[in-house]
Amino acid sequence: MIERRTLMKGVAAAGSAVLVAACSGDGDAGPADGGVPAPEAPPKAVLTAxxxxxxxxxxVRTPVTVTVAEGTLAEVKVTNPDGEELPGGLNPEKTVWTSSEPLGYGKSYTYAAKADGSDGKPVELTGEFATVKPGKEIRATLNPSDDAEVGVGMPVSVKFDAAVKDRKAAQEALKIETSTEVEGAWAWLSDRQCNWRPKEYWPENTEVNVSANLYGVHYGGGNYGKADVTTKFTIGRNQVVKVNTPDHVMKVYRGDSESASYPCSNGKDADPNLNTPNGTVIVMSKEPTAIFDNARYGYTNVKKKWACRISNHGEFIHENEENRGNIGKANTSHGCVNLLEADAKAYFDSALIGDPVEITGATADMPTTSDVMDWLLDWETWKSKSAV
Structure with a gap:
């Protein structure tokens, strides 16, 4: 009996030792015992471009942006093929960098960005991209020019040095700002010219700013705008010329009041080809001395003073002392408004480019073939020529 009890006690002791060893092994297991370390958590910050x-x-008009989520940007560099950095800046939160300058045509750019994650871990991003290469870069010009003072009939004209297929895209890049509210509209007079004119004459003293943000605009057919162009100008006093051709008188109005009246001789009434045609035109240019040639009617190199061009059809207001006997009495010119020299000089000095000239009473109408025929179209017709 004693031996049996002793044996059972020993077994119990042995069992107790095994349990202790097993518990100790579970708590101390590590790589030395064949264990695997826990993987490190990935950075929280995510960079995209x-x-x-x-x-x-x-x-080229698309801004380059670099954005970080779950972190802040520490450094962003975008460089062109010459290694020059593209200007740009961060938002207040330092989560978005945006370029501040247009890209160049047909160039490759590289970017490199660094950010610090909200978990303290840094991340980086690199890459490159290439911009569009135009088939042709089309240049545009604006009229009136900077700081000009013009008459109340002056249109804004955008002319392109090649045809524009996508007129809507080009027109959407054009913007007019005025110091006083003015109703107006753009109209395409050809595939190379888009003009803006007010519904009625400009209010005098209006300040006008024009922006043609055409760089990077796709005109269709692989052609793009070459550059942005701008102009700012001022509308002068309200002066309008009125000529009713049978009256042989040219009247000048300032505002609603007649300021001058000059006897004149206009185009021949009997020949529609020689009329001073009906319509509203504008003073397009001023020349102290102009040379007139028309072999069809037998004259070349004829010089006349104080000439104001009013159309590309060939009409001017100018001095013609050789026609003095008919001025104020009969219409005998080849389409121009003839004045006595003193009157021509007085009017010349008073005129601004863009002053309206309203002609009535002739047997023919002014043709709408000139690139300055804005006021020959009624308002609804004008608006129908818009591409937007």
Missing amino acids: EPAANATDVS
């Missing part, structure tokens, strides 16, 4: 890496035919 637009245009994306390896993008091609990127618009």
Whole structure:
């Protein structure tokens, strides 16, 4: 009996030792015992860029942006093929960097960005992209020029040095700002010219700013705008000329009042080809001495003083002392408004480019073939020529 009890006690002791060893092994297991370390958590910050890496035919007007989520940007560099950095800046939160300058045509750009994550871990992003290469860069010009003072009939004219297929895209890049509210509209007079005119004559003293943000605009057919152009000008006093051709008188109005009246001789009434045609035109240019040639009617190199061109059809207001006997009495010119020299000089000195000239009473109408025929179209017809 004693031996049996002793044996059972020993077994119990042995069992107790095994349990202790097992518990000790579970608590101390590590790589030395064949264990695997826990993987490190990935950085929280995520960097992205637009245009994306390896993008091609990127618009030069598309801003480059680098954005970080769950972190802040520490450094962003976008460089052109010459290693020059593209200007740009961060938002107040330092989560978005945006370029501040348009890209160049047909160039490759690289970007490199660094950010610090909200978990303290840094992240980096690199990439490159390429911009669109135009088939042709089309240049545009604006009229009136900077700081000009013009008459109340002056249109704004945008002329392109090649045809524009996508007129809507080009027109949407054009903007007019005025110091006083003015109703007006754009109209395409050809595939190379888009003009803006007010519904009625400009209010005098209006300040006008024109922006043609055409760089990077796709005109269709692989052609793009060459550059942005702007102009600012001022509308002068309200002066309008009125000529009713049978009256042989040219009247000048300032505002609603007649300020001058000059006897004149206009185009021949009997020949529609020689009329001073009906319509509202504008003073297009001023020449102290102009040379007139028309072999069809037998004259060349004829010089006349104080000439104001009023159309591209061939009409001027100018001095013609050789026609003095008919001035104020009969219409005998080849389409121009003839004045006595003193009167021509007085009017010349008073005129601004863009002053309206309203002609009535002739047997023919002014043709709408000139590139300055804005006021020959009624308002509804004008608006119908818009591409937007």
